[in-house]
Amino acid sequence: MADLNPSVGYLVVAVTTQRGLQPLEGALVTISAQVDGQPQLYRVARTDSSGRTPVFALPAPAVSESLTPDQPLPYASYAVAVDLDGYQSVDSLNVPIFPGVVATFPVAMTPSQPGSPPVREQDFPPESLDTNGGE
Amino acid sequence: MPLPFIPETITVHLGRPDDPTARNVTVPFPDYIKNVASSEIYPTWPESAIRANMYAQISFALNRIYTEWYRSQGYDFDITNSTAYDQAYVEGRNIFDNISAIADEIFNEYIVRQGSVEPLFAQYCDGINVTCPGLSQWGTVPLAEAGQGPYDILTAFFGPDIDIVRDAPVAPNLGSYPGQPLRLGDVSDAVRTIQLRLNRISNNYPAIPKIWPVNGVFDESTRNAVTKFQQIFGLTPDGIVGKATWYRIAYLYTSIAKLAELNSEGVSPEDVTNIFPSALRPGDSGEAVRVLQYFLAVISYFYDSIPTIEVDGFYGPDTENAVRQFQLTFGLPEDGIIGRQTGSKIQEVYANIVASLPDWAASSPIPVFPRRLVEGMSGADVTQVQEWIGELAAAYPELGTLPVTGYYGTQTEAAVTRFQELFGYMPTGTVGPLTWTAMARTVLRLRENHGEAPR
Numbered sequence: 096m097a098d099l100n101p102s103v104g105y106l107v108v109a110v111t112t113q114r115g116l117q118p119l120e121g122a123l124v125t126i127s128a129q130v131d132g133q134p135q136l137y138r139v140a141r142t143d144s145s146g147r148t149p150v151f152a153l154p155a156p157a158v159s160e161s162l163t164p165d166q167p168l169p170y171a172s173y174a175v176a177v178d179l180d181g182y183q184s185v186d187s188l189n190v191p192i193f194p195g196v197v198a199t200f201p202v203a204m205t206p207s208q209p210g211s212p213p214v215r216e217q218d219f220p221p222e223s224l225d226t227n228g229g230e
Numbered sequence: 231m232p233l234p235f236i237p238e239t240i241t242v243h244l245g246r247p248d249d250p251t252a253r254n255v256t257v258p259f260p261d262y263i264k265n266v267a268s269s270e271i272y273p274t275w276p277e278s279a280i281r282a283n284m285y286a287q288i289s290f291a292l293n294r295i296y297t298e299w300y301r302s303q304g305y306d307f308d309i310t311n312s313t314a315y316d317q318a319y320v321e322g323r324n325i326f327d328n329i330s331a332i333a334d335e336i337f338n339e340y341i342v343r344q345g346s347v348e349p350l351f352a353q354y355c356d357g358i359n360v361t362c363p364g365l366s367q368w369g370t371v372p373l374a375e376a377g378q379g380p381y382d383i384l385t386a387f388f389g390p391d392i393d394i395v396r397d398a399p400v401a402p403n404l405g406s407y408p409g410q411p412l413r414l415g416d417v418s419d420a421v422r423t424i425q426l427r428l429n430r431i432s433n434n435y436p437a438i439p440k441i442w443p444v445n446g447v448f449d450e451s452t453r454n455a456v457t458k459f460q461q462i463f464g465l466t467p468d469g470i471v472g473k474a475t476w477y478r479i480a481y482l483y484t485s486i487a488k489l490a491e492l493n494s495e496g497v498s499p500e501d502v503t504n505i506f507p508s509a510l511r512p513g514d515s516g517e518a519v520r521v522l523q524y525f526l527a528v529i530s531y532f533y534d535s536i537p538t539i540e541v542d543g544f545y546g547p548d549t550e551n552a553v554r555q556f557q558l559t560f561g562l563p564e565d566g567i568i569g570r571q572t573g574s575k576i577q578e579v580y581a582n583i584v585a586s587l588p589d590w591a592a593s594s595p596i597p598v599f600p601r602r603l604v605e606g607m608s609g610a611d612v613t614q615v616q617e618w619i620g621e622l623a624a625a626y627p628e629l630g631t632l633p634v635t636g637y638y639g640t641q642t643e644a645a646v647t648r649f650q651e652l653f654g655y656m657p658t659g660t661v662g663p664l665t666w667t668a669m670a671r672t673v674l675r676l677r678e679n680h681g682e683a684p685r
Contacts, residue, residue, distance in 0.1 A: 116434060194274060196326050200323075
């Protein structure tokens with residue numbers, strides 16, 4: 096996609112069964128973020144027969160913020176909630192979005208069981224560069 | 231040591247190596263690389279910086295596998311996600327589409343020292359907070375901005391005496407990329423492979439139109455299916471099967487085809503003809519193992535002493551244990567190996583189960599596979615197949631019409647072949663356990679869908 100506008104990042108949510116092989120249609124996907132300490136709703140959509148949402152365009156920092164190591168905010172963080180009848184809801188925090196890049200977020204759903212919590216929460220770690228073989 | 235090849239999957243320990251409470255996850259190798267690259271670097275970096283980093287990540291992982299670094303220490307995983315030891319892997323995270331497309335293209339390429347076959351132990355660090363003898367992640371960005379390509383960037387950190395191995399062999403069941411993109415007008419076996427696989431994938435992803443006929447000719451219906459597949463999976467939707475699209479299809483197809491549950495995919499009909507051709511033993515893998523597992527899984531439903539196993543095509547500890555329990559249950563020497571005696575006993579027990587079911591056709595929504603059906607047979611099971619085809623033909627006219635006679639003649643054989651092609655199975659014209667359960671399942675889905683093909 097040549098016309099990707101910097102300072103806008105893109106997100107597709109792909110909802111499947113636990114093994115990731117059977118797409119789930121009709122799941123309700125809600126995108127929100129904390130703005131000045133308040134939750135703000137950005138997008139709501141249902142998944143299609145391939146289990147996918149439309150491509151959401153979302154605010155993101157400038158590209159220059161992620162091209163040098165000394166920047167405070169290289170990306171924007173969103174919260175993604177997925178709800179579907181008969182399945183445990185999944186609430187995800189800190190889903191990172193970079194400018195000009197499409198991100199595909201896979202969400203695997205578990206059928207709800209009697210006694211199981213109605214929501215599964217996942218909180219992703221900050222995006223920081225890492226190291227390997229350091230020991 | 232043998233030459234390295236790209237494994238189908240990699241097992242990641244989600245913690246430090248010595249943390250016994252951490253779980254293991256096993257994921258397709260390209261999916262692992264996509265996750266590592268999305269976690270380790272930023273997707274906004276210049277492409278040659280991203281590629282240089284990904285070559286290092288791929289080489290590092292393959293080095294861990296090739297040298298059996300953890301397995302030789304008695305661990306049951308290939309690599310950890312502890313960045314103090316290995317590289318980051320964040321279970322369930324989002325994946326950046328540009329990184330994903332690069333991984334589909336270069337997951338079977340890695341760095342070696344000239345004169346060596348071993349994937350390079352490609353250490354890297356961020357280069358700001360931590361420095362190390364290998365690549366500096368942040369250091370790749372200015373080099374890329376100065377116009378250097380991935381290889382030049384890598385030599386800046388690992389020295390001039392490195393090579394990049396291109397197109398290393400992949401696990402054989404994936405099928406190697408033919409080397410040239412497949413496009414409209416091409417005619418080849420590789421096209422036919424793509425047609426069968428896309429038809430199979432479209433059973434799960436009905437937005438992908440069925441390709442018909444399946445004849446190895448890259449026609450308009452093939453291009454439509456390829457384009458839709460690319461749209462769904464975030465690839466450039468050009469309707470051409472290049473390396474990235476080829477391997478994305480290959481990995482998804484093999485994952486779907488091995489969905490490990492009873493009455494599911496995993497047995498290729500043609501492999502059932504000669505059941506257990508020779509001895510099968512722990513460590514074996516492939517279709518013959520899947521056949522064994524299918525029969526054992528059904529038998530375990532009726533014998534509490536035999537544990538239920540997954541139909542995953544790998545003769546691992548679970549399968550060995552099930553075989554041993556089977557041998558104990560039926561008074562055979564307990565060696566955990568399928569020889570002639572155990573093999574024929576399994577078939578005998580299975581046949582007895584099928585015969586003892588009061589009405590096999592009503593035994594469950596998806597009846598247990600009765601026996602292999604071939605031309606010349608007659609019976610209630612043949613009638614069942616013909617009725618299924620009749621029901622399916624209302625939604626899939628490609629199947630044609632077929633009289634219900636209870637006799638498996640050439641018309642039935644032709645209709646079964648068409649079904650197999652349309653749904654992505656090996657077109658043998660005979661009904662093995664895979665085709666049997668696929669037909670039953672498709673009929674069920676059709677009824678739930680009120681007779682409409684899920685397209």
